[in-house]
Amino acid sequence: MTKDESDTNSDLYIPEPLHRPGDTPDFSHIHVRRNDNLEQPDVLVDSYETERHAGGLIRVMDMQGVASGPWLPQVTPDILRKGLRAMLLTRLMDDRMFAMQRQGKLSFYLKSRGEEAVSVAQTLAIRKTDMVFPTYRQQGVLIARDYPMKRMMCQCLSNAGDSSLGRQMPTMYSSREYGFFSISGNLGTQFIQSVGWAMASAYKRRDDLAMAYIGDGSTAEGDFHYALNFASTYRAPVVLNIVNNQWAISSFQGIAGGQSKTFASRGLGYGLASLRVDGNDFLAVYAVTRWAAERARRGGGATVIEHYTYRAEGHSSSDDPSKYRPNEEASAWPYGDPIERLKQHLIVIGEWDDARHNALVDDLSTYVRDTYKEAEALGSIAAGTGIDPKTMFEGVYEHMTPTLDEQARVSGVGTWRE
Amino acid sequence: MARMNMIEAIRSTLAYQLQKDDDVLIFGEDVGYFGGVFRCTDGLQETYGLKRCFDTPISEGGIIGVAIGMAAAGLRPVVEIQFSDYIYPAYDQIASEAARLRYRSNGDFTAPLTIRTPVGGGIYGGETHSQSPEALFTHICGIKSVIPSNPYDAKGLLNTAIETNDPVMFFEPKRLYNGPFDGDPDKPAMSWDSSELGEVPDEEYRIPLGEARTIREGNAITILAYGTMVWVAEAAVRSHGIDAEIIDLRSLIPLDMKTISASVEKTGRCVVVHEATRTSGFGAELAALVQEHCFYSLEAPVQRVTGWDTPYPHALEWHYFPGQARVAAALEQVLEAA
Numbered sequence: 001m002t003k004d005e006s007d008t009n010s011d012l013y014i015p016e017p018l019h020r021p022g023d024t025p026d027f028s029h030i031h032v033r034r035n036d037n038l039e040q041p042d043v044l045v046d047s048y049e050t051e052r053h054a055g056g057l058i059r060v061m062d063m064q065g066v067a068s069g070p071w072l073p074q075v076t077p078d079i080l081r082k083g084l085r086a087m088l089l090t091r092l093m094d095d096r097m098f099a100m101q102r103q104g105k106l107s108f109y110l111k112s113r114g115e116e117a118v119s120v121a122q123t124l125a126i127r128k129t130d131m132v133f134p135t136y137r138q139q140g141v142l143i144a145r146d147y148p149m150k151r152m153m154c155q156c157l158s159n160a161g162d163s164s165l166g167r168q169m170p171t172m173y174s175s176r177e178y179g180f181f182s183i184s185g186n187l188g189t190q191f192i193q194s195v196g197w198a199m200a201s202a203y204k205r206r207d208d209l210a211m212a213y214i215g216d217g218s219t220a221e222g223d224f225h226y227a228l229n230f231a232s233t234y235r236a237p238v239v240l241n242i243v244n245n246q247w248a249i250s251s252f253q254g255i256a257g258g259q260s261k262t263f264a265s266r267g268l269g270y271g272l273a274s275l276r277v278d279g280n281d282f283l284a285v286y287a288v289t290r291w292a293a294e295r296a297r298r299g300g301g302a303t304v305i306e307h308y309t310y311r312a313e314g315h316s317s318s319d320d321p322s323k324y325r326p327n328e329e330a331s332a333w334p335y336g337d338p339i340e341r342l343k344q345h346l347i348v349i350g351e352w353d354d355a356r357h358n359a360l361v362d363d364l365s366t367y368v369r370d371t372y373k374e375a376e377a378l379g380s381i382a383a384g385t386g387i388d389p390k391t392m393f394e395g396v397y398e399h400m401t402p403t404l405d406e407q408a409r410v411s412g413v414g415t416w417r418e
Numbered sequence: 419m420a421r422m423n424m425i426e427a428i429r430s431t432l433a434y435q436l437q438k439d440d441d442v443l444i445f446g447e448d449v450g451y452f453g454g455v456f457r458c459t460d461g462l463q464e465t466y467g468l469k470r471c472f473d474t475p476i477s478e479g480g481i482i483g484v485a486i487g488m489a490a491a492g493l494r495p496v497v498e499i500q501f502s503d504y505i506y507p508a509y510d511q512i513a514s515e516a517a518r519l520r521y522r523s524n525g526d527f528t529a530p531l532t533i534r535t536p537v538g539g540g541i542y543g544g545e546t547h548s549q550s551p552e553a554l555f556t557h558i559c560g561i562k563s564v565i566p567s568n569p570y571d572a573k574g575l576l577n578t579a580i581e582t583n584d585p586v587m588f589f590e591p592k593r594l595y596n597g598p599f600d601g602d603p604d605k606p607a608m609s610w611d612s613s614e615l616g617e618v619p620d621e622e623y624r625i626p627l628g629e630a631r632t633i634r635e636g637n638a639i640t641i642l643a644y645g646t647m648v649w650v651a652e653a654a655v656r657s658h659g660i661d662a663e664i665i666d667l668r669s670l671i672p673l674d675m676k677t678i679s680a681s682v683e684k685t686g687r688c689v690v691v692h693e694a695t696r697t698s699g700f701g702a703e704l705a706a707l708v709q710e711h712c713f714y715s716l717e718a719p720v721q722r723v724t725g726w727d728t729p730y731p732h733a734l735e736w737h738y739f740p741g742q743a744r745v746a747a748a749l750e751q752v753l754e755a756a
């Protein structure tokens with residue numbers, strides 16, 4: 001029986017995005033105000049006092065680059081220029097690596113275009129000793145921490161310069177030294193692990209935080225809920241970031257349940273301070289992160305931050321977004337581009353100009369190109385990685401086992417036996 | 419030297435580890451103030467403090483996820499999953515994370531954690547308090563799987579497990595907590611008092627993972643068993659007067675292939691016994707290894723005695739359980755084969 005014939009209102013609802021290919025993107029329903037008059041509360045407020053912050057949108061810059069309001073952070077122009085530089089470098093590296101993927105030098109690549117402010121501003125707002133639990137879209141963290149770009153590129157090329165021996169797909173970096181937890185391809189798992197790291201830090205009475213990331217789509221995994229619950233129970237010093245870039249491969253954020261309530265507001269139900277921020281507003285991201293980090297360091301526990309942003313390109317080198325969303329959606333995104341906006345702000349406050357900007361872009365482009373050449377000289381999936389096959393059998397356990405030794409021998413790569 | 423049951427042996431080992439190393443933390447559901455539903459952590463919170471032994475939300479995935487983060491940060495968590503039947507929500511964190519962290523980061527991060535969890539049936543626990551999921555973990559590279567069959571081994575193996583820098587699954591056969599069990603539910607329960615292996619030295623000792631224990635020497639046939647089934651097999655052999663060699667594997671990964679091969683080469687016959695369901699159980703691995711390593715010594719096909727491929731039934735528990743009769747029948751069949 002169809003609905004028309006029956007007297008029931010029951011019907012299965014399947015959410016759909018605003019626009020599909022062929023539609024003209026229209027975000028006019030999104031009211032872009034400078035801020036929602038969201039005051040900056042004391043860092044130790046009760047979590048329920050952040051209810052409006054979880055439902056609203058914290059912003060500092062308007063679209064002309066003028067910064068104002070209660071969340072205006074105290075930050076020097078030098079730090080802002082460092083942020084601009086790191087965002088540019090992230091984007092230039094992404095572009096280069098993506099192009100090299102298209103040439104067959106890499107098996108895969110994944111960009112973070114449009115989301116650079118999230119990883120870069122946050123990194124500059126915390127300490128180097130804080131451990132970041134990233135997803136594959138936070139390459140900006142490593143770049144903001146001055147991790148050698150050549151090592152990142154070698155990882156992507158899976159060559160002899162890859163410190164993890166080509167074991168992981170491109171972009172799945174790991175660096176304890178730089179406070180960057182080993183990226184997992186299994187979505188969400190890092191979120192609850194970050195809470196454990198934070199609990200360990202608290203147990204050791206250290207001041208270090210954990211800061212974790214998860215995508216809008218991946219908030220639907222159990223690990224997201226485990227993390228919020230454990231963080232609340234044990235008041236763990238952790239910053240829990242949700243990067244709502246509107247898309248999870250081809251699924252819009254409504255599929256993960258983002259339509260009726262903001263992702264940030266989920267934190268409130270667990271008793272966590274929860275903030276929602278314009279993720280393309282470098283200053284606002286910086287400010288909320290400072291707030292959350294201070295709250296955590298002062299014993300106030302975890303904060304959930306939703307970064308409202310937009311994934312400006314395809315999910316990865318394997319994706320073609322024109323199959324499921326209009327190509328113009330990225331440029332229609334009402335919150336603009338994070339790099340352009342920070343540049344504009346620096347110009348407005350008299351700390352930057354177009355000539356310096358262009359010179360910087362030229363400089364960084366040359367640096368990226370030269371660094372890539374150096375990295376590729378160490379090998380690639382295409383030209384041969386130079387990785388010793390014997391290493392495949394190492395590191396499964398702390399010590400070589402007789403079983404693995406035997407398999408290595410049978411495979412022809414050798415043995416560890418005398 | 420003290421007489422201990424398996425619970426006391428485990429508890430005293432945990433106490434020793436807590437006292438010795440500030441980085442050891444114990445947590446899980448009901449393990450803190452109350453001391454665990456099987457009492458393995460009884461009194462530890464009182465003695466060592468709230469932060470050393472505490473309760474968690476009922477969230478197995480959360481427990482293991484948090485433990486991995488702590489272990490990566492340099493602690494040595496020892497967590498309890500109340501029944502192994504409830505471990506599946508944590509499977510992703512164990513299989514994809516704990517087991518692979520060292521490898522994928524090339525040693526940059528590691529997960530030295532111990533996961534204790536009761537296994538096995540025979541307590542009228544039905545399908546959700548009786549399972550033996552060890553094969554789901556032995557199939558995963560990067561973790562070790564240990565299963566003691568007595569208090570003496572429980573202490574030595576647990577010390578090693580906690581001090582190991584790889585993640586370790588520590589399966590505790592719950593039917594053996596209070597005494598050895600020969601598979602006959604109608605007999606009065608036995609206690610560890612009457613067993614040599616219930617004598618647990620006061621001093622600390624470690625049993626290396628990957629060394630089996632020969633429970634009984636024999637020449638006619640080799641029995642490979644672990645956990646509860648060690649004692650069922652032992653009773654079956656005794657009552658049938660079979661000249662069998664019984665090997666208690668103690669550790670499944672790593673596996674003591676040397677002891678297994680030496681025994682099967684001597685006896686020429688082999689029966690594998692476990693309580694878990696049959697298909698793709700660890701017995702399949704054992705049977706394959708025995709024929710790979712000892713084919714030309716074998717005088718009969720290797721046989722498996724296992725639980726059936728059904729959920730663990732509540733009322734029909736003893737029809738499911740591979741008791742003495744099933745073990746004896748398999749032994750006789752393999753012994754009679756030309």
Ligand SMILES: Cc1ncc(C[n+]2csc(CCOP(=O)(O)OP(=O)(O)O)c2C)c(N)n1
Binds near residue numbers: 137245249
């Ligand atoms: C557990 C798991 N399920 C599915 C996938 C496949 N997958 C990879 S990325 C992705 C989309 C994730 O979207 P989101 O969390 O929003 O992060 P984003 O890519 O937008 O940064 C999916 C489904 C996976 N890697 N892991």
Ligand SMILES: [Mg+2]
Binds near residue numbers: 245
């Ligand atoms: Mg997304």
